[in-house]
Amino acid sequence: MRNSIAIAITIFAMVRAEGSPPAQNRSSSRADWVRTHRLQHPDVYSDENVYEDATLSVPDLIRKYGYPSEIHHVTTRDNYILEMHRIPHGRDNNDDPNALRPVVFIMHGLISSSADFIIMGPERSIGYILAEKGYDVWLGNARGNYYSRAHTRYDPNRSSKFWNFSWDEIGNHDISAMVDYVLATTGQLALHYIGHSQGTTSFLVLTSLRPKYNDKFKSVHLMAPVAYMENFPSEELANYARLSTTIANIGKFVGVGETFAKETVFTFNDKGEILCIDDNSFINFCRWLIPEPFSAKNLAEFPIEMLPVILGHTPAGSALKQFAHYGQIINSKTFRRWSYTTRLQNLLAYGSFRTPFYNVNNVRADVTLYYSVTDSVASEQDVLALAASLQKGKARRVQFDNFTHFDFAWGVRAKKLVYDYILDGISEYERTK
DSSP: OHHHHHHHHHHHHHHHHHTOOOHHHHHHHHHHHHHHHHHHOTTTTOSHHHHHHHHSOHHHHHHHTTOOOEEEEEEOTTOBEEEEEEEOSOSSSSOOTTSOOOEEEEEOOTTOOGGGGTTTOTTTOHHHHHHHTTOEEEEOOOTTSTTOOOBSSOOTTTOGGGGOOOHHHIIIIIIHHHHHHHHHHHTOSOEEEEEETHHHHHHHHHHHHOGGGGGGEEEEEEESOOSOOTTOOOHHHHHHHHHHHHHHHHHHHHTOOEESOTTSSOOBOTTSOBTTTSSSTHHHHHHHHTTTTTSOSOOTTSOGGGHHHHHHHOOOOEEHHHHHHHHHHHHHTSOBOOOOSSHHHHHHHHSSSSOOBOOGGGOOSEEEEEEOTTOSSSOHHHHHHHHHHSTEEEEEEOSOTTOOTTHHHHOTTHIIIIIHHHHHHHHHHHHHO
8 A cells, every 4th residue: 555655655656747837936925825724723823933933934934033145146067057046154052154164064864954954943853953062064955956957058847857867867967067157156165075875966967977076075974775685674665666767767768757835745634634734633644645755664764743844845856867867777786877778878968877976985975964763764784785885885774673763863863873973074075194
């Protein structure tokens, strides 16, 4: 049954994606939706912050909590326009706007956005925590998500060509462009990098394909790293993976390239209530659904009171090809580039009939992998194998056996179990270099 749910949600997202509203209208429509729902169910929004935090944009949310907020736009070499969000200094500590600070660049996972690193509030979100500790924090947004749906030539609402990308392009083009922009803007030579899920994959893509970029990273911290998938833990997602390339090809044929766009997944029941939002019989189902199948069966760590806020910002949109590329990795059990339908297409793209592997031995940056034994995407065996393949790879196991894939971003104890160790690694570098 869970397989059917996962596939049904994905197909539903695909169908809605074709007719989803233009980007400029989405913010207002989401706000109207939450505003109406708030009037119907005031008990869910008894805390005014829940209502506001579910509807505000990331820059506005940062400002709401008293932090400085900047918006920056970066154009990639293949003409995608990306939006970055910056917290240049702290609110309560390290608040001198003229001080030179070490830079930390944070990159989100699949179907997510920069919101992941600030929506849990100043006490629990790594974006705010880093700013208070004296760092210049930059939050990236990959092509195709809510904040980066722009191109100099293609309209994401009208052209399927806009959606012809996977996380290969996100690593090769997006991460490189954002890193270069951040370093040029701050006048620094290198930065610290934090990635979650797909944000780990895209980092490994960049530093494997373009090794010179290793020199631009002081330290690298990859949470729930996804690259080697030979021992993929989730049978449910493995079943989906077998269909992923077919689904992507069908989407391309009918002109649908986007999936999990904002406002396309969670819907109304027959009572007019919002699934996964209302405090009714569906809330326990949704509490189960959100962690699964992307994480494990732990519910105690999931902040159910924050669910309206999380769903106000997630999903944030992605390309079908991103999912399909992960499907290819799962099916082939190899970390390699996008495999085209024909050998001739591979030859034209790569100069070889065979799909090239990502050579992670090229990754010479100082990398720490943070993993959990109950992550349903990144298995312990695969993470340890990845660490051994990197020139300076280390693995740190989360000391809590029910920590999940999403808990790295939203877990109630993520600061204690993960972020504090990342802060130690970054500060150790700054003290000794």
